Amino acid sequence: MIVPVERATEHSRPLLLVMFLAFAAACGEEEPSAEEQREPEHFTSRSELVASVSGLETPESVRYDPVADAYFVSNIVGGPGTRDGVGFISVVGADGTVRELRFIDGGKKGATLNAPKGMAISGDTLWVADIDVLRAFHRTTGAPLTTVDLVPHGAVFLNDVVVGADGAKYVTDTGLRFDAAGAMSHVGPDRIFRIDGTLVTVAAEGDALGAPNGIAAVPSGGFVLAPNGIPTLQRWAGPAGGSPEVLAEGPGSYDGVEVLADGRLLVSSWADSTVHEVIESEMRPLIRGVNSPADIGVDTRRGNVAIPLFLENRMEIWSIPPVPAGDEAGDLPKSAESAVPAAH
Numbered sequence: 162m163i164v165p166v167e168r169a170t171e172h173s174r175p176l177l178l179v180m181f182l183a184f185a186a187a188c189g190e191e192e193p194s195a196e197e198q199r200e201p202e203h204f205t206s207r208s209e210l211v212a213s214v215s216g217l218e219t220p221e222s223v224r225y226d227p228v229a230d231a232y233f234v235s236n237i238v239g240g241p242g243t244r245d246g247v248g249f250i251s252v253v254g255a256d257g258t259v260r261e262l263r264f265i266d267g268g269k270k271g272a273t274l275n276a277p278k279g280m281a282i283s284g285d286t287l288w289v290a291d292i293d294v295l296r297a298f299h300r301t302t303g304a305p306l307t308t309v310d311l312v313p314h315g316a317v318f319l320n321d322v323v324v325g326a327d328g329a330k331y332v333t334d335t336g337l338r339f340d341a342a343g344a345m346s347h348v349g350p351d352r353i354f355r356i357d358g359t360l361v362t363v364a365a366e367g368d369a370l371g372a373p374n375g376i377a378a379v380p381s382g383g384f385v386l387a388p389n390g391i392p393t394l395q396r397w398a399g400p401a402g403g404s405p406e407v408l409a410e411g412p413g414s415y416d417g418v419e420v421l422a423d424g425r426l427l428v429s430s431w432a433d434s435t436v437h438e439v440i441e442s443e444m445r446p447l448i449r450g451v452n453s454p455a456d457i458g459v460d461t462r463r464g465n466v467a468i469p470l471f472l473e474n475r476m477e478i479w480s481i482p483p484v485p486a487g488d489e490a491g492d493l494p495k496s497a498e499s500a501v502p503a504a505h
């Protein structure tokens with residue numbers, strides 16, 4: 162077991178969230194001791210804390226908008242699978258200043274949001290995964306634009322969305338269900354949907370996806386997948402590329418994944434409350450002590466990473482340090498670029 166469910170109960174966390182963790186725990190390996198969960202004294206992060214942003218409500222995902230120089234932050238408010246009509250999207254400046262807490266607010270101005278999670282920006286459209294639909298809003302006004310209903314395609318628990326090199330949207334389906342009491346189960350099917358205009362197809366499906374959570378596009382083509390249910394970070398060439406392959410092994414219970422300009426990857430793990438960096442196929446801790454780190458977002462202007470702390474209703478912004486000196490020697494194959502063949 163890797164996530165301390167008992168500990169969460171002690172702290173009177175909502176049952177839903179405990180159950181959310183329970184899934185991660187059920188899929189993990191060994192539960193770290195309380196000692197291991199604390200910041201190890203010998204560990205000195207190369208990252209520095211830039212800001213801590215409070216006032217959020219079950220923040221699940223962060224997406225940086227380089228045009229606005231701000232982060233969008235999705236707030237679930239309530240259960241992650243509950244169609245309660247309550248949820249909102251915040252705009253937070255790059256320095257951590259909340260510009261507009263409820264930029265898009267479920268139930269207001271024609272907007273519907275139930276349990277918003279992953280987001281992607283395409284032109285002036287902000288796409289938001291919301292349980293079993295993909296919603297589009299205007300990036301600068303927040304006005305609702307359109308909704309792509311994935312219910313007819315069997316969507317269960319949409320989690321993250323990204324725009325691929327081909328311009329289509331790719332959405333992970335973690336395959337989780339919650340009953341009336343808030344108990345969670347993984348029912349599958351694990352899927353990645355592809356949405357091209359109004360055309361929806363299943364681009365990947367099967368247990369090999371390991372309850373897919375985070376997805377990031379690699380500039381040269383293909384994707385990196387951060388599964389919730391297996392400890393393997395994966396590379397996936399795309400719809401024509403077959404099954405995902407092993408990219409790196411780590412603690413599991415992954416949520417967000419980002420590809421950096423230098424080819425490194427950042428991936429968050431609930432299992433050890435850490436954001437890891439991946440250089441080639443090696444995953445190692447970069448930022449520790451971040452409790453329930455959900456879907457991270459990277460400020461590409463400054464080289465910062467924003468980490469939503471799902472269970473703490475806040476977000477932290479940390480600096481991303483350069484590649485360690487020892488790793489600069491030689492021709493360092495870039496993690497993502499080398500692992501994922503270009504999709505042609």
Ligand SMILES: [Ca+2]
Pocket residue numbers: 237238239240243245246247248274275276277
């Ligand atoms: Ca909600």
Ligand SMILES: [Ca+2]
Pocket residue numbers: 221222278279320321374375416417455456
């Ligand atoms: Ca997620």
